[in-house]
Amino acid sequence: MERLTQQLQFIMEVDKLKGVLRQTQLLGVDRRENSAEHSWHVVLAAVILAEYANQTVDVLQVVKMLLIHDVVEIDAGDTFMYLETADAEQTQREQQAADRLFALLPQAQAVEFRALWDEFEARKTPEARYAKALDRLMPMLHNYHTQGFAWRKHQVPAERVYQRNVYMADGSNQLWDYAKNMINLAIERGYLQA
Amino acid sequence: MERLTQQLQFIMEVDKLKGVLRQTQLLGVDRRENSAEHSWHVVLAAVILAEYANQTVDVLQVVKMLLIHDVVEIDAGDTFMYLETADAEQTQREQQAADRLFALLPQAQAVEFRALWDEFEARKTPEARYAKALDRLMPMLHNYHTQGFAWRKHQVPAERVYQRNVYMADGSNQLWDYAKNMINLAIERGYLQA
Numbered sequence: 485m486e487r488l489t490q491q492l493q494f495i496m497e498v499d500k501l502k503g504v505l506r507q508t509q510l511l512g513v514d515r516r517e518n519s520a521e522h523s524w525h526v527v528l529a530a531v532i533l534a535e536y537a538n539q540t541v542d543v544l545q546v547v548k549m550l551l552i553h554d555v556v557e558i559d560a561g562d563t564f565m566y567l568e569t570a571d572a573e574q575t576q577r578e579q580q581a582a583d584r585l586f587a588l589l590p591q592a593q594a595v596e597f598r599a600l601w602d603e604f605e606a607r608k609t610p611e612a613r614y615a616k617a618l619d620r621l622m623p624m625l626h627n628y629h630t631q632g633f634a635w636r637k638h639q640v641p642a643e644r645v646y647q648r649n650v651y652m653a654d655g656s657n658q659l660w661d662y663a664k665n666m667i668n669l670a671i672e673r674g675y676l677q678a
Numbered sequence: 679m680e681r682l683t684q685q686l687q688f689i690m691e692v693d694k695l696k697g698v699l700r701q702t703q704l705l706g707v708d709r710r711e712n713s714a715e716h717s718w719h720v721v722l723a724a725v726i727l728a729e730y731a732n733q734t735v736d737v738l739q740v741v742k743m744l745l746i747h748d749v750v751e752i753d754a755g756d757t758f759m760y761l762e763t764a765d766a767e768q769t770q771r772e773q774q775a776a777d778r779l780f781a782l783l784p785q786a787q788a789v790e791f792r793a794l795w796d797e798f799e800a801r802k803t804p805e806a807r808y809a810k811a812l813d814r815l816m817p818m819l820h821n822y823h824t825q826g827f828a829w830r831k832h833q834v835p836a837e838r839v840y841q842r843n844v845y846m847a848d849g850s851n852q853l854w855d856y857a858k859n860m861i862n863l864a865i866e867r868g869y870l871q872a
Contacts, residue, residue: 488730488856495723496705496823502715503707511690513697521696524718528745529689532787536682544738551722593726629690662682 487590494588500558507564508626509633519554519562522622526550530618536658537617539610549604549615552597556581565623565648566640607654617655621663624649628666632675642667642676681784688782694752701758702820703827713748713756716816720744724812730852731811733804743798743809746791750775759817759842760834801848811849815857818843822860826869836861836870 501520508517527550534543554562559581563574586598603612624645627635635645645667653660670676695714702711721744728737748756753775757768780792797806818839821829829839839861847854864870 485856485859488727488852491726492819492856495719495726496819498722499704499719499820500706502704502711502719510693510696512694517696518715520715520718521712524714524721524745525689525693525696527718527721527741528692531742531745532685532689532783533682544741547721547738547741548725551718551725589726625686625690626693658682662679662686665679 490588490590491593494585497585497588498552498555498558501555504554504557504562506562506623507634507638508623509630511626511629517626519557523551523554526618526622529622530615533618533656533659534614536656537610537614538654538656539614541611541614545600545611546615548597549600549611550618552601553604553615553619555585556601559584564634564638566635566644567638607651610655613655615655617652617659620649620652621659624663624666628670628675631673632670635670635676639677642671642678645670645676684782684784685787688779691779691782692746692749692752695749698748698751698756700756700817701828701832702817703824705820705823711820713751717745717748720812720816723816724809727812727850727853728808730850731804731808732848732850733808735805735808739794739805740809742791743794743805744812746795747798747809747813749779750795753778758828758832760829760832760838801845804849807849809849811846811853814843814846815853818857818860822864822869825867826864829864829870833871836865836872839864839870 501523502518504519505516506519506522508522510517527547530546530550531543534541556578560574560577582598582601586594589597603609604615607613607616627633649663652663667676671678695717696712698713699710700713700716702716704711721741724740724744725737728735750772754768754771776792776795780788780795783791797803798809801807801810821827843857846857861870865872
């Protein structure tokens with residue numbers, strides 16, 4: 485029972501991700517999204533859209549990566565991708581969070597999940613590139629379908645949306661084509677400033 | 679692009695799951711859980727605890743099942759497992775919701791996800807039994823770690839908790855052993871009425 489108790493301690497600890505708010509505005513509910521429900525949504529999207537990955541991906545590997553990609557925010561907080569650049573201090577906070585959180589698991593699983601998080605951050609494998617593309621696509625979809633809610637609130641110009649999302653193409657050219665089209669439509673409709 | 683647009687319509691439609699509230703009280707945040715963040719949490723737990731399934735399971739199959747197991751609540755609402763018994767009307771509402779929601783996807787995926795949802799509900803495969811066990815374990819953990827919040831609020835007696843969760847053993851004897859121990863401790867500590 486000791487091993488199971490340790491695993492459940494990790495599972496209960498990451499419950500806190502439900503309290504971390506993102507800038508994304510939800511579609512059918514009038515509030516901001518939290519990182520736990522975002523994680524569910526991006527995993528589901530990754531499974532449904534796997535056919536668009538540039539290279540064939542191990543979908544379970546992608547799923548595992550996306551399930552835990554944001555848990556470091558429990559200690560380090562969410563960084564709004566358009567406002568802040570990842571400074572050295574934030575990177576250090578996230579590393580420390582990863583050290584603390586994954587170490588709650590039994591050793592082999594701690595190593596596995598830490599490696600998955602590192603893989604996601606490094607964006608070098610087909611799985612990580614595809615997972616990162618999905619993690620960028622989701623807030624774009626939410627912004628577009630809320631008439632640019634977070635973009636307008638923070639006065640994010642179209643050029644910046646383009647620049648911060650262009651690496652989606654490393655994971656999926658087809659999803660990036662779709663996203664570029666969304667950016668253009670968003671400009672046309674006044675959701676984004678050209 | 680038409681196929682992708684159709685897939686994204688489904689993905690955006692199920693955003694509404696974030697607005698469906700369960701009876702479960704969260705641990706680190708003073709509010710009830712919604713079904714989208716529950717879905718993330720149960721998928722993560724299922725991946726971490728896969729070694730406890732009675733039979734070897736296809737983990738990706740379990741993941742897919744749990745990702746969509748609650749989406750019918752978007753139309754049919756959440757049923758508190760201790761208060762209501764699944765009546766014919768509720769079952770019909772859920773079937774209709776499944777008909778509507780999965781049909782938003784391109785045909786082959788619509789068929790795949792509808793079959794996954796039916797498989798989960800039928801509890802006949804090792805994957806469905808294990809997935810159902812996890813879906814029962816999660817609210818028990820939350821109840822236990824909030825000093826029986828939802829149990830006390832709805833005056834659920836221990837016997838009923840036992841009866842409604844005993845089929846966890848079909849998916850995982852070890853997790854059910856752990857859960858029985860939790861029920862006993864909950865009675866001892868006054869979180870549950872014997």
